[in-house]
Structures are given as C-alpha cells and as structure tokens.
Amino acid sequence: MSFRNILIVDDHIEIIQLMTDFLEMENYNVYSAKNAKEAESLLSQVKLDCVILDIMMPGIDGFALCKRIRKESEVPIIFLSAYQTDADKIRGLTLGADDYIVKTASPSEIVARVKALERRIGMYLRKAKESQRVLSVDQLELNQDSRSVKAANKEVELTTIEFDLLQYFMENEGNVLTYEQIIERIWNDEVTGFHSVRVHVANLREKLAPFSSVPEIKTVRSVGYQLLKRARG
Numbered sequence: 001m002s003f004r005n006i007l008i009v010d011d012h013i014e015i016i017q018l019m020t021d022f023l024e025m026e027n028y029n030v031y032s033a034k035n036a037k038e039a040e041s042l043l044s045q046v047k048l049d050c051v052i053l054d055i056m057m058p059g060i061d062g063f064a065l066c067k068r069i070r071k072e073s074e075v076p077i078i079f080l081s082a083y084q085t086d087a088d089k090i091r092g093l094t095l096g097a098d099d100y101i102v103k104t105a106s107p108s109e110i111v112a113r114v115k116a117l118e119r120r121i122g123m124y125l126r127k128a129k130e131s132q133r134v135l136s137v138d139q140l141e142l143n144q145d146s147r148s149v150k151a152a153n154k155e156v157e158l159t160t161i162e163f164d165l166l167q168y169f170m171e172n173e174g175n176v177l178t179y180e181q182i183i184e185r186i187w188n189d190e191v192t193g194f195h196s197v198r199v200h201v202a203n204l205r206e207k208l209a210p211f212s213s214v215p216e217i218k219t220v221r222s223v224g225y226q227l228l229k230r231a232r233g
Contacts, residue, residue, distance in 0.1 A: 003049040003076075003118045007031045009039045009065070010054040010080070015103075019052065019080075022107040023114070036060035040068070048075055050114060053097070055081040055088070063095060070096035076117055080110065135170040138229050140214035142170055151211040161186060162204045169217060169227035178224040201225060 006028045008016050013034075020030045031046060033039035035057055042048070051069065055062035066077055078099045079092040089100045098117055101110055133144035141150045147163055149156045158166065164186050168177065179194045186197075201217060208214055218226045 002122065003028060003114065005029045005031065005046055005048050005050075006114070007033065007039065007042055007046075007048050007051045009033045009036070009051065009057070009062070011035060011057045012054075015054075015080075018107055019110065022111050026111055026115070028114075036065040036068075039065060043069065043073065043075070050076045050078065050117070052078050052080050052110075052114070055079060055083055055092070063091060066092065066095045066097055076121060078113065078117065135167065137170055137173050137215045137227065138213055139211070140170070140208070142167055151208060151214045154211075156207055158204070158207065159200075161200050162207070165200055165204055169225065173215070173227050173229075176220050176224060176226045180224075182224060 006023055008019050008023075008030060009032075010016050011034050016032045016034075020032065023030050031042050031048070033042055036059060039051070039053075043051075053062045053066060057065075060068075062079060062081065066079070069075065069077065077097045078101060079089075079097045080101050080103060081088065081092070082103045083089075084102050084104075092100045098121075099113055101113055105113075135142045135144065139152045142163075143149075144167065149158055149163065149166065165182070168182065168185050179197055182197050183192050205217055208217075212230070215227050215229050218228055220226055
C-alpha cells in the first residue's frame, strides 16, 4: 500500500500550511479541514490514505472525531497534538489511532513517521495477501486457499478443472502455455486430448465473458493459450 491522499485536520491554518508544504515535497496530495464537519465531508468524498488529526478543535474534538471515523473506516490515523501526557497518548491509540505525535516534533520527523506508517501497513498487507495465496490480474482475483474466484468483485462459480486451469493461466500471465504443458499440469497424464482442453477453456471463457475488466484467454493457434490483460482504450 502506498499513501497518496493525506488529510490534515487542524484549526490552526499555519500548521496546515507548514505540513502541506513538507508533505507535498514528498509527492503526497494534501487535503485540509479546520473542524470535524469539514473532515467528515472530505472523508465521504475522497479516497484518503491517511488522516493527520489534531485533538484540540472547536466543537467536536479529535478524540471524538477519531471514534466516529473508526465506526466507518479503517483509514490510518495519526494524532498530532499539543497534549503530551501518557494518558492522552494511550487514549488516542485506544480509540484506534495508528500513531501519536506531539506537536513539538519537527515537520521532517512528522513526514518520516507518515512514511514509516506507510511502510508498516504496506508490509502487513503484502504478508496478509501472501498468507492467503491470492493471485490477481486486472480485476480478476483467485484465492488458492478458499478456491474462490472473483471477477470485478463478483463471485464466479467454477468447476475444479476450470479453477485449476485459471490458476495455471494466472500464474503464467503473458506466457504462452502449450496444450502439452496444460495437460501435464491439470490432468497429469497423456490420455487427455487437445479437444478436452479446448472444451474446458471454452467453458471458462464463457463464465468470464460478462466481465470486460478481466484478462482474456487468447488462443495461440496450433500451440495453446495465453492469458493477457485487456488493452485499455
């Protein structure tokens, strides 16, 4: 996961401007809000990757806003506050914040903490994906553990052979797989003929046909098949 859009929520304009300058130097898109109402409006309109949140604000304070955000979203939250006591830090983290930074920190340190959180979450997501053994190409996703397939976030029911075929194609995206290779991998024998392969591939294509955002299974004449991402017009 890479952070792209960051929201700063603080009623001090000078802090927003200073942090915006430093974050934009690192190529982040920065949004700002002076209170909870503006922040919640942006959260509903923009896909935000991180929220930097002050605590002392007029009306709804940062603690209450954090609690409200957590009811709807898992967006990473970093408290940036003048409160320095351990009790405040513990409260912030208990409410669901991912980090707590005191405002005496330099802008460079704050940016470094944002990047550290970005790396940490990215590493967690990669490990979670690896542990689930998920293959994905465009909007086609295959979970090897649950033996389930989603196309454009919709479940696709496949037979055992169709699933194994699709997994083999996705593991070798872009590579031409010969009839012989497919038979050896899927059927593990020399009895199955090319016609049987064609029938199962045709059935698999038919089930994926309604989804224009998934890769295509191309026929390589007299050789086999190739899974290719669709050209974007």
